[in-house]
Amino acid sequence: MTLLQVQGLTKSFGARRVLRDVSFTIDEGEIVGLVGTNGAGKSTLGDVIAGITPADAGSMTLQGHPYAPLSAFDARHLGVGVVEQLVHIDPALTVAQAVLRGTTQAGLPPRELRRQAQVLLAEVALDVDPDTPVGDLPHFVHGLVETARVLAEDTRLVVLDEVSAPLLPSEVGRLHAVAGRLSRQGRGVLYISHRLPEMLEVVDRVLVLRDGRIALDAPADRLDPVRLAAETVGEPVTPPEPRVASAPEPAAAGPTAAEEAPVRLSPRLVPSDEVVLRVRNLRVPGAVEGVDLLLRRGEVIGLTGHRSSGVREIADALSGELPAVTDELQLFGEERSLGSSADGPALELPVYRPDEDAYGVDPGETIARTMTQEAWGSLSDLRTEIARLRGVIRTVHQMDVKTLSIRTVFGALSGGDQHKLALARWMSECARDVVVLHEPTRGLDVRARRQVRRLLDEATAHGTSVVVVSVDPDELAECCDRVGIVAGGRVARWIDTGELAVDAVRDRIVEAATAAA
Numbered sequence: 001m002t003l004l005q006v007q008g009l010t011k012s013f014g015a016r017r018v019l020r021d022v023s024f025t026i027d028e029g030e031i032v033g034l035v036g037t038n039g040a041g042k043s044t045l046g047d048v049i050a051g052i053t054p055a056d057a058g059s060m061t062l063q064g065h066p067y068a069p070l071s072a073f074d075a076r077h078l079g080v081g082v083v084e085q086l087v088h089i090d091p092a093l094t095v096a097q098a099v100l101r102g103t104t105q106a107g108l109p110p111r112e113l114r115r116q117a118q119v120l121l122a123e124v125a126l127d128v129d130p131d132t133p134v135g136d137l138p139h140f141v142h143g144l145v146e147t148a149r150v151l152a153e154d155t156r157l158v159v160l161d162e163v164s165a166p167l168l169p170s171e172v173g174r175l176h177a178v179a180g181r182l183s184r185q186g187r188g189v190l191y192i193s194h195r196l197p198e199m200l201e202v203v204d205r206v207l208v209l210r211d212g213r214i215a216l217d218a219p220a221d222r223l224d225p226v227r228l229a230a231e232t233v234g235e236p237v238t239p240p241e242p243r244v245a246s247a248p249e250p251a252a253a254g255p256t257a258a259e260e261a262p263v264r265l266s267p268r269l270v271p272s273d274e275v276v277l278r279v280r281n282l283r284v285p286g287a288v289e290g291v292d293l294l295l296r297r298g299e300v301i302g303l304t305g306h307r308s309s310g311v312r313e314i315a316d317a318l319s320g321e322l323p324a325v326t327d328e329l330q331l332f333g334e335e336r337s338l339g340s341s342a343d344g345p346a347l348e349l350p351v352y353r354p355d356e357d358a359y360g361v362d363p364g365e366t367i368a369r370t371m372t373q374e375a376w377g378s379l380s381d382l383r384t385e386i387a388r389l390r391g392v393i394r395t396v397h398q399m400d401v402k403t404l405s406i407r408t409v410f411g412a413l414s415g416g417d418q419h420k421l422a423l424a425r426w427m428s429e430c431a432r433d434v435v436v437l438h439e440p441t442r443g444l445d446v447r448a449r450r451q452v453r454r455l456l457d458e459a460t461a462h463g464t465s466v467v468v469v470s471v472d473p474d475e476l477a478e479c480c481d482r483v484g485i486v487a488g489g490r491v492a493r494w495i496d497t498g499e500l501a502v503d504a505v506r507d508r509i510v511e512a513a514t515a516a517a
């Protein structure tokens with residue numbers, strides 16, 4: 001039986017037409033995937049269904065009754081809940097208060113509140129103390145707390161907007177178990193994701209949103225990730241090439257990534273032999289028990305592992321955010337310290353995180369200003385300004401950002417488009433030695449992932465060496481030359497991405513990570 005019927009939805013933001021005559025249905029007990037490029041309008045569609053954004057035209061029914069929510073609160077009351085992509089929960093709330101906020105149970109005595117929250121947290125397989133302040137939780141957990149909150153209400157339809165993006169494969173498996181349970185209870189799920197192989201494992205049907213319209217509405221068992229990626233971008237997609245370890249150019253300094261000419265990558269060049277970072281016996285009390293790392297010039301190494309494996313702590317020690325000790329630490333052959341010893345200047349590698357405080361940019365500032373922020377004060381003549389703005393337009397174009405103008409405010413871009421530009425800006429600004437990137441392709445569509453790969457290939461061709469920390473096996477397989485599987489505070493195994501196809505590397509990573517856990 002039809003749960004939700006959507007008919008002729010249309011939505012524009014100013015001159016930008018985002019949804020054009022969108023129609024589809026979701027049946028009771030059905031899990032429907034929604035995919036599309038960054039900026040295609042997936043969140044906008046989810047927000048219209050969840051009462052957050054009003055449509056310009058069109059209508060909906062829920063269980064056969066007219067459904068026109070006036071607000072998110074109204075939608076929840078009528079049985080539709082959403083876990084938003086960029087969820088923000090008041091950090092001062094406890095987890096129990098966060099899970100039951102806005103529900104009829106919110107006013108329960110603390111002990112009962114805790115008990116009920118615990119049941120819901122168990123449903124989403126989240127093992128946290130309900131008394132923990134939300135501010136103490138890692139960001140990836142917020143989506144699961146929100147999912148537990150949606151379950152607290154008698155929700156008929158749940159919109160999950162990229163909840164899986166920051167999760168490990170095993171955690172995604174648990175999220176899928178929740179979706180399966182909702183389906184067996186006769187509830188509907190609209191599942192938005194860019195992680196196509198995993199999404200196809202759980203959904204019954206897939207909707208592709210392209211150019212504001214439903215371009216495909218097909219059963220999941222008739223699709224595979226490559227075909228679905230092609231449907232998403234509207235053109236054939238070849239599987240990603242294994243990364244070519246391109247020999248870096250001798251000169252370290254170069255123009256900014258946004259301004260330089262494209263780098264032609266020769267096939268399978270030998271990586272540079274020059275070791276830029278040498279770490280021996282890295283220890284972080286209670287987390288890392290002896291890790292050796294060797295990073296060559298122009299090389300990209302990946303690190304992955306379960307939450308308690310020590311992988312985050314390795315990265316945080318390298319960036320100077322966590323106190324740590326080593327037996328040997330050299331950057332370009334010079335002794336460095338990790339802050340607590342006097343063996344040389346601190347290492348403090350620059351680090352990029354996709355979820356960090358809205359990328360440290362003012363969301364009300366224009367794209368042009370955001371991308372040229374550092375240079376703004378130093379502009380001295382019109383010619384320089386023109387060159388800079390051309391650079392911004394080129395980056396926006398190359399990164400396929402969906403906007404009509406570089407005068408659009410940054411905060412009005414889709415989540416993925418904000419991430420792409422923030423990463424491009426960060427890569428062009430930071431020193432070109434050794435950098436740490438957390439999940440550089442999180443929340444990006446297939447084309448944007450290639451663009452980030454190109455950004456990495458360009459940077460490494462100019463001599464940058466990169467440590468990628470990630471939960472996503474596809475991202476590691478696409479971006480890295482070698483991947484370290486971390487378990488029990490050590491690197492249990494290195495996987496060379498070498499001559500293998502990307503999906504074979506992905507399978508190896510998943511297999512090794514599962515075995516090591």
Ligand SMILES: Nc1ncnc2c1ncn2[C@@H]1O[C@H](COP(=O)(O)OP(=O)(O)OP(=O)(O)O)[C@@H](O)[C@H]1O
Binds near residue numbers: 403414
């Ligand atoms: N409040 C707003 N004001 C102006 N434009 C907006 C607003 N919200 C969304 N948009 C625009 O609508 C378009 C669709 O955005 P939306 O967030 O729905 O995309 P998406 O498919 O969810 O993308 P992503 O995969 O990157 O999350 C984008 O071009 C975005 O810039």
